[in-house]
Amino acid sequence: MTLKHHVILITGAGGGLGSTAALALAKNGAHVILLDKNIAKLEAVYDAILAANAPExxxxxxxxxxxxxxxxxxxxxxxxxxxxxxxxxLHSAVEFSSFTPLCQFGTKEWGHTLNVNLNAAFILTRMLLPVLEKSQHASIVFTSDSSARKAHAYSGAYGVSKIAMEGLAKILAEELEAANKIRVNILVPGAVDSPLRKRAYPAEDKAKLPTMESLVPAYLYLFGSQSIGVTGQTIEAPTFHL
Incomplete structure (x- = not known):
């Protein structure tokens, strides 16, 4: 399953899941564009990809x-x-600070979280659609969260943004389905030993969780030829098998 001649943009590429996806896709031949605001983290991912003898x-x-x-x-x-x-x-960028009651959310924090998790995904997708449409087949993947999807108490702006983002992905998938060129799917990573998980559940025994590398088969499937024609789906990584 090669991704040679594939150009893939990854947001949050300096983060845990974003960097994992970037390295896996690059190792399989993709030319990845690493997008993040943290230059030091981007450089670390860049070095790891070069060290793996993957495309620069x-x-x-x-x-x-x-x-x-x-x-x-x-x-x-x-x-x-x-x-x-x-x-x-791949929309992998995420903003999460802490579990907070809605009544304690500040307007600035609320707006910032929705900007990163929802508005940015919409604007970037809209701007890139004409470029994606030039491909015979292209894939857009939104990263969600199983716990946020259940609208748990205290999930706050993070939970709201993930619920709305899934709606955005489903609507976009239906709108693009007839053209049969761009597939749009949602990836739910589940509980993995990621930096976000460490912030959200600091007391949890992370040794019992799957590693971020356990998501690699899902990333390769969603951006590879095997998922052509699959759109509007929610892929639950913990139960995913090729």
Missing amino acids: PVIYPFDLAGANENEYQELANKINEEYGSLQGL
Whole structure:
């Protein structure tokens, strides 16, 4: 299952899941565009990909929450000019601070969380659709959260953003299905030993959790040829098997 000649943009590429996906996709031949606001983390992922003798990635420092629409358009234009098309878009960036009652949420924190988790995913997808449509087959993957989907108490803006993001993905999948060029799916990683999990559940015994590398088969499937024609689906990583 090769991803040679695939160009895939990954948001939150410096984070735990984003970097795991970037390395796995690159090892399978993809040319990955690493997008994150943390340059040091991007450089670490870049070095890991080179060390694996995978195709050299591109680092694109970008603040999803702070960027304006023109900056998003500039990103899309650069990808179009450099590659002519895009075969994959992975929304892996995430903002989560803590479990907080809604009555204690500040307006600024609420807005920032929704900007990163929801609004940025919408704007970036909209800007990149013309570039994705130039591919014979392209894949958009939104990263969700099983606990947030159940609307648990105290999940706050994070929970709301994930619920809304799943709605966005489902609507987009239906709108694009007839053209049969861009598939849109949701990946639910489940409980894995990730940096986000450490922040959310600091007292949990992480040794009992699957590693982030356990998600690699799901990433390869969603961006590989085996998932062509599969759209509007929610892939639960803990139960996923090729």
